[in-house]
Amino acid sequence: MEILVAKSAGFCFGVKRAINEAEKTASEKASDIYTLGPIIHNPQVVERLEDSRVFVREGLDEIDKGTVIIRSHGVKLQEYELARSKGLDIVDATCPFVKKAQDLVSRLSEEGYSVIVVGQKEHPEVKGIISYGPPGIRVVETPEELKGMAREKKIGIVAQTTLPMKKLEAVVSFCVSRASEIKVFNTICNATSIRQEESASLAREVDVMIVVGGRNSANTRRLAEICRSIQPRTHHVEVAEELEPAWFADTEKVGVTSGASTPDWIIEDVVRRTAHLCPK
Amino acid sequence: MEILVAKSAGFCFGVKRAINEAEKTASEKASDIYTLGPIIHNPQVVERLEDSRVFVREGLDEIDKGTVIIRSHGVKLQEYELARSKGLDIVDATCPFVKKAQDLVSRLSEEGYSVIVVGQKEHPEVKGIISYGPPGIRVVETPEELKGMAREKKIGIVAQTTLPMKKLEAVVSFCVSRASEIKVFNTICNATSIRQEESASLAREVDVMIVVGGRNSANTRRLAEICRSIQPRTHHVEVAEELEPAWFADTEKVGVTSGASTPDWIIEDVVRRTAHLCPK
Numbered sequence: 001m002e003i004l005v006a007k008s009a010g011f012c013f014g015v016k017r018a019i020n021e022a023e024k025t026a027s028e029k030a031s032d033i034y035t036l037g038p039i040i041h042n043p044q045v046v047e048r049l050e051d052s053r054v055f056v057r058e059g060l061d062e063i064d065k066g067t068v069i070i071r072s073h074g075v076k077l078q079e080y081e082l083a084r085s086k087g088l089d090i091v092d093a094t095c096p097f098v099k100k101a102q103d104l105v106s107r108l109s110e111e112g113y114s115v116i117v118v119g120q121k122e123h124p125e126v127k128g129i130i131s132y133g134p135p136g137i138r139v140v141e142t143p144e145e146l147k148g149m150a151r152e153k154k155i156g157i158v159a160q161t162t163l164p165m166k167k168l169e170a171v172v173s174f175c176v177s178r179a180s181e182i183k184v185f186n187t188i189c190n191a192t193s194i195r196q197e198e199s200a201s202l203a204r205e206v207d208v209m210i211v212v213g214g215r216n217s218a219n220t221r222r223l224a225e226i227c228r229s230i231q232p233r234t235h236h237v238e239v240a241e242e243l244e245p246a247w248f249a250d251t252e253k254v255g256v257t258s259g260a261s262t263p264d265w266i267i268e269d270v271v272r273r274t275a276h277l278c279p280k
Numbered sequence: 281m282e283i284l285v286a287k288s289a290g291f292c293f294g295v296k297r298a299i300n301e302a303e304k305t306a307s308e309k310a311s312d313i314y315t316l317g318p319i320i321h322n323p324q325v326v327e328r329l330e331d332s333r334v335f336v337r338e339g340l341d342e343i344d345k346g347t348v349i350i351r352s353h354g355v356k357l358q359e360y361e362l363a364r365s366k367g368l369d370i371v372d373a374t375c376p377f378v379k380k381a382q383d384l385v386s387r388l389s390e391e392g393y394s395v396i397v398v399g400q401k402e403h404p405e406v407k408g409i410i411s412y413g414p415p416g417i418r419v420v421e422t423p424e425e426l427k428g429m430a431r432e433k434k435i436g437i438v439a440q441t442t443l444p445m446k447k448l449e450a451v452v453s454f455c456v457s458r459a460s461e462i463k464v465f466n467t468i469c470n471a472t473s474i475r476q477e478e479s480a481s482l483a484r485e486v487d488v489m490i491v492v493g494g495r496n497s498a499n500t501r502r503l504a505e506i507c508r509s510i511q512p513r514t515h516h517v518e519v520a521e522e523l524e525p526a527w528f529a530d531t532e533k534v535g536v537t538s539g540a541s542t543p544d545w546i547i548e549d550v551v552r553r554t555a556h557l558c559p560k
Contacts, residue, residue, distance in 0.1 A: 165457050172462075173453040177445050182464040186456055 001248070001278045003271055004206060006257035008198045010264050012191040014072040014095025015040055019049075019263075021093040022069050026052035029089075033067045036060070036075055037124065039093075041214055042261045044239075060086065067091060073124040074098045076131035097161045098125055101187040106132040108156030113183060116140060118171045119160025126160050141167060143174035155179040161189040162219070191260065192219060199223055199257040203230040206255035208247055211236045212270050213259030220259025227257070240269035248278040281528070281558045283551055284486060286537035288478045290544050292471040294352040294375025295320055299329075299543075301373040302349050306332035309369075313347045316340070316355055317404065319373075321494055322541045324519075340366065347371060353404040354378045356411035377441045378405055381467040386412040388436030393463060396420060398451045399440025406440050421447060423454035435459040441469040442499075471540065472499060479503055479537040483510040486535035488527055491516045492550050493539030500539025507537070520549035528558040 011019065018039055025033055026049070034057045038046050046056060057063050060082050067089040070080070074094035083090050094102075108115050109132075116138045119126040130137045140146055155175050159168045165188060172184050203209045209227045213220030215238060224236040235247055248254065254274055258267050291299065298319055305313055306329070314337045318326050326336060337343050340362050347369040350360070354374035363370050374382075388395050389412075396418045399406040410417045420426055435455050439448045445468060452464050483489045489507045493500030495518060508514040515527055528534065534554055538547050 169453045169456045172456050173449045176449045176452050176464060176466055177468075180466055182452075182462075182466070184456060184462040184464070186460055186462070188457075 001251055001275075002253045003274055004202060004253060004255050005267065005271060006195070006198050006202050006255070008191070008195040009212075009256065009258040009267055010262060011040075012189070012260045014097060014189075015260060017095070018069075018072040018093035019045065021091055022049055022054050023052065025067060025069060025091050026054050029067055031066045033069060033091075034063050035069045035071055036079070037071060037073075039069065039071045040261045041217055042263065042266075043214075044266060045261075045263050060088075063088060070094050072098065074102060074128035075124075076128050077102075078131060094128075095161070095189075097187065097189045098128070101129050101158050101161060101185070102132045104156075104158050104185045104187065105129055105137070108158070108183065108185075109133045109137075111154075111156070113154045113156030114138075114152045114179075115156045115158065116146070116171065116175070117158050117160070118168050119163055123160060125162075129158065129160070140171060143170050146171070146174055146178075149178060152179045154181045154183070157182065157184045159185075159187050161187055162192055163188050165193070195219075195257070195260070196223060196226055199255075200226055200230055202255040202257060203227040203234065206231065206253040207233060207251045208253075209234040209255045209257070210243070210270060210274065211257055211259070212238070212267055213262045214238060217259045217261050220262070223257060223259055227255075231255075237270065239266060240273040243270065243273050243277060245277045248274070251278060254278075281531055281555075282533045283554055284482060284533060284535050285547065285551060286475070286478050286482050286535070288471070288475040289492075289536065289538040289547055290542060291320075292469070292540045294377060294469075295540060297375070298349075298352040298373035299325065301371055302329055302334050303332065305347060305349060305371050306334050309347055311346045313349060313371075314343050315349045315351055316359070317351060317353075319349065319351045320541045321497055322543065322546075323494075324546060325541075325543050340368075343368060350374050352378065354382060354408035355404075356408050357382075358411060374408075375441070375469075377467065377469045378408070381409050381438050381441060381465070382412045384436075384438050384465045384467065385409055385417070388438070388463065388465075389413045389417075391434075391436070393434045393436030394418075394432045394459075395436045395438065396426070396451065396455070397438050397440070398448050399443055403440060405442075409438065409440070420451060423450050426451070426454060426458075429458060432459045434461045434463070437462065437464045439465075439467050441467055442472055443468050445473070475537070475540070476503060476506055479535075480506050480510055482535040482537060483507040483514065486511065486533040487513060487531045488533075489514040489535045489537070490523070490550060490554065491537055491539070492518070492547055493542045494518060497539045497541050500542070503537060503539055507535075511535075517550065519546060520553040523550065523553050523557060525557045528554070531558060534558075 072095040228234040352375040504516040
């Protein structure tokens, strides 16, 4: 039996970088280290970091000294400033793509554009991005939410990095007739679409498809849906222990892919155990 | 019987301005005056101007001295420079909205954007606009024409002033995923859409609708189509003499509208003759 692992499986660039920063900080500093919110939605990774004295805190009111790591989502400008005024050591692991979206909102506002951020209002990344704009900056996911907007001279548009492209296109298209000038920064990171396309193409090649990742991870669930629509013998697991021998009956080829928050060692575990279950 | 005339009937701002400039120039200068191409697609207006020594010439090779009037469509930058080098007196009656589109192409090119002009390749206005960009600048009417375009860093988009908004929206939407940054200048003039909307609403109110304008004028024909779809008793005429008494049987209200190239005095003629045909 052959096991094929998607090249794009595992952490995206920004998450990998944030975890590396956390591990590096833990190895260099003697004091306690905190992350503002879990560094990633994966309990195994968070536990591992706790063993290295990197603890999760939900807000800065819970941190009075030591080092604070800003995760890949970024934080609000006000939180950043509060951390500084509290004299905390700041390790800024904001994903460079998110940082760019923050900077662009700030730049567009300064240049006199009415800024629209296309994304999910409640997502921590979006809350951070809009904090770089003026109060009352617009956040929408669909053009319908802009109905009734007065005509503007200049509209500037920035997207949440994980936004589906179709949503950005729809909002931009709506705005064309609502302003004399529109400046769009396509800040969408293509890691998600590349992973989805590669997994779909893998699902077409194999008899069984294994999707590894948290059951609470939206991007992993979406990945499993896509694979299942192509190969009905698709199974979504969080850890290797969930794999069942019966899944691999009459199987020549198994495909393995994972969501963005799944660490490499969990993927390796799954590959090892799959090989063990069907050794032929 | 009541006769209602659409407020937006008659020349658009740019055409009105160009004709005023031509008349003013004729009254001030003793020498012959030329327009590069007919100042408007209306033979009556062109004849009137000829009586004031304003003649139509198709190219600068036909003009060696005197005054040249640039019509509202504008001309190519190279033609402008040639007129200057020939020592001609230049009266630039380029529509300010077209001038703006020309300037924006030049500015976007200087700022490093790959410029796309959305419009009709063969239209004189578009030929003028693109002459302000680099050689090989793209002109398209639909996104399909951009298939296979390499991904760009910065795309700048400008539209022909008479483009339907839907066409600009479609091209902009296509470009969102093809560049990191997109700057769109909505250079569409709303004179056409305002005239169409007002005429449609007038057609709903009346028993007979008269659309005045050249039969070779695309915008007049389109206006007649729109009115006819609402009020089947719609008639397209070029001059008052074409009006037939039978059209006004059992009529309480007549609506009159016109294309962008129809002068006021032709509209007034039509109104007068309509009143004469149905005096009750």
